[in-house]
Amino acid sequence: MSRFRRVSRALAPAFLLVLSGCASGGNWVELGGHRYAVEVADDDEERARGLMFRDHLADGHGMLFIHEEEGPQSYWMKNTRIPLDILYFDSARKLVSQKRDVPPCTLGDACPPYPSDAPARYVLELNAGEAARLGLVDGAVMAFGPGIATGR
Numbered sequence: 666m667s668r669f670r671r672v673s674r675a676l677a678p679a680f681l682l683v684l685s686g687c688a689s690g691g692n693w694v695e696l697g698g699h700r701y702a703v704e705v706a707d708d709d710e711e712r713a714r715g716l717m718f719r720d721h722l723a724d725g726h727g728m729l730f731i732h733e734e735e736g737p738q739s740y741w742m743k744n745t746r747i748p749l750d751i752l753y754f755d756s757a758r759k760l761v762s763q764k765r766d767v768p769p770c771t772l773g774d775a776c777p778p779y780p781s782d783a784p785a786r787y788v789l790e791l792n793a794g795e796a797a798r799l800g801l802v803d804g805a806v807m808a809f810g811p812g813i814a815t816g817r
Contacts, residue, residue: 693810694729694789696752697799701791705813707731715790717744722792730788731815738788739780742770748793752801753785760805761785766793 692703702725706712712730716722732738735756742749746769753762761783770776781788789807799805809815 692729692812694727694813695808695810696789697801697805699725699799701725701727701789703727703729703789703813705729705731707814715740715745716747716749718746720746722747722749724792727789727791727795729813730790731813732786732788735784735786737781738785739778740764740788740790741776741778742767743773743776744771745769749790750793750796751779752789752791752796752807753781753783754787754789754807755784756786758787758807758809760801760803760807763796763801763803765796 692705693700694703695701704727706715706728707730712732715730716728730740738753740751748769749767751764751767752760753764755761762781762785764779767779787807
């Protein structure tokens with residue numbers, strides 16, 4: 666057996682594992698029986714940028730913000746062009762607050778805040794109307810895909 670063939674056979678399982686990870690769609694969360702592909706914002710810079718300056722958020726996609734600790738959270742729509750549902754979850758990933766159909770804001774620092782009604786650690790932003798479509802009520806539980814690190 667040639668050296669190339671031996672190396673190819675040895676690396677094939679690792680290649681398939683990587684390929685299957687790509688096919689699974691990267692980071693995702695499940696909520697209300699639906700899976701959403703998510704971008705993860707888990708540091709101050711990513712959380713501050715969020716979905717600013719975007720003209721579109723594809724169906725079935727969202728952004729998951731991960732905070733180091735559970736506490737009062739407040740989000741705003743500064744330079745955000747997409748109407749969103751802002752969903753706040755506690756450390757157990759239970760929905761504790763919802764801000765539905767939040768409109769875009771072009772007022773810069775004059776954009777209003779949208780605070781959580783209870784302490785939260787995770788915030789999920791989805792296209793406006795998703796929370797209503799899913800019939801979400803406080804207490805709904807969000808599940809994470811295996812690629813999402815929670816820092817704990």
